[in-house]
Amino acid sequence: MAADPLSLIRANGRVPCHVAVIMDGNGRWASKRGLPRHAGHWEGMKAVREAVEGACAAGVEILTLFAFSTENWKRPQSEIDALMQLLCAYAESEHEDLAGHGVEVRVLGEISRLGSEARAAVDLIEDATRDGAVLRLNLMVSYGGREEIVRAAGRLAERVRDGRIDPEAIDEDMVERMLFTRGLPDPDLLIRTSGELRISNFLLWQMAYTEFHIASVLWPDFTRKDLFAAILDYQRRDRRFGRVATR
Numbered sequence: 001m002a003a004d005p006l007s008l009i010r011a012n013g014r015v016p017c018h019v020a021v022i023m024d025g026n027g028r029w030a031s032k033r034g035l036p037r038h039a040g041h042w043e044g045m046k047a048v049r050e051a052v053e054g055a056c057a058a059g060v061e062i063l064t065l066f067a068f069s070t071e072n073w074k075r076p077q078s079e080i081d082a083l084m085q086l087l088c089a090y091a092e093s094e095h096e097d098l099a100g101h102g103v104e105v106r107v108l109g110e111i112s113r114l115g116s117e118a119r120a121a122v123d124l125i126e127d128a129t130r131d132g133a134v135l136r137l138n139l140m141v142s143y144g145g146r147e148e149i150v151r152a153a154g155r156l157a158e159r160v161r162d163g164r165i166d167p168e169a170i171d172e173d174m175v176e177r178m179l180f181t182r183g184l185p186d187p188d189l190l191i192r193t194s195g196e197l198r199i200s201n202f203l204l205w206q207m208a209y210t211e212f213h214i215a216s217v218l219w220p221d222f223t224r225k226d227l228f229a230a231i232l233d234y235q236r237r238d239r240r241f242g243r244v245a246t247r
């Protein structure tokens with residue numbers, strides 16, 4: 001009998017510390033069923049649960065989900081409203097369970113652009129899960145990789161202008177400290193669902209050496225088995241970070 005994927009993952013040993021996910025295909029999932037797009041987003045919330053539980057079971061330490069991009073603000077207002085309601089519903093329905101499982105949730109991005117209800121949901125889920133030590137779950141909301149880098153450049157420029165730093169002293173660590181993900185290791189593995197082969201302005205700085213896994217499944221159909229398959233795929237990769245192979 002074939003070994004179950006979790007045992008294989010454990011036997012292989014090298015579990016990715018940080019997994020990032022572009023949760024794509026909600027709209028297609030809905031239109032295939034003749035449903036409105038928001039139905040796909042709601043169904044996508046179940047897949048978020050699968051990903052979180054699977055990450056905890058596999059020993060992933062950080063899970064970063066792309067929930068709403070800066071570009072998503074250009075979608076029809078009805079879809080933006082549905083996504084914001086989803087964030088509120090997720091915070092309301094999941095915060096206790098997440099806290100109980102030791103998940104610390106942080107919502108990262110230009111949160112100031114959110115309405116008051118969504119901001120209250122962010123406070124609720126972050127406050128309730130503050131002590132989580134099993135998994136750090138980053139929900140990237142109103143987030144864009146380019147905007148994040150521009151913001152970092154602006155903050156560094158301010159410090160130079162105020163005489164607080166010497167431009168010669170600016171290095172990669174200093175830029176990293178200006179990012180929403182400051183202090184976190186870069187993602188080891190990126191999973192994108194729905195078969196698309198794009199980075200879509202996600203974690204542009206952080207994914208310099210991330211391994212990519214493209215899953216054909218649409219996000220609402222994503223289960224922990226798909227996560228485990230991605231981790232097993234990752235465990236077969238030879239990561240060289242621009243250097244030559246050492247084995």
Ligand code: FPP
Nearest residue numbers: 023024025026027028044048067086087090
């Ligand atoms: C991309 O699918 C997905 C999104 C823009 C939203 C992602 C959000 C969720 C999965 C809900 C989870 C929410 C929380 C609060 C954790 P798409 O709409 O671009 O799909 P398409 O490419 O098939 O049109």
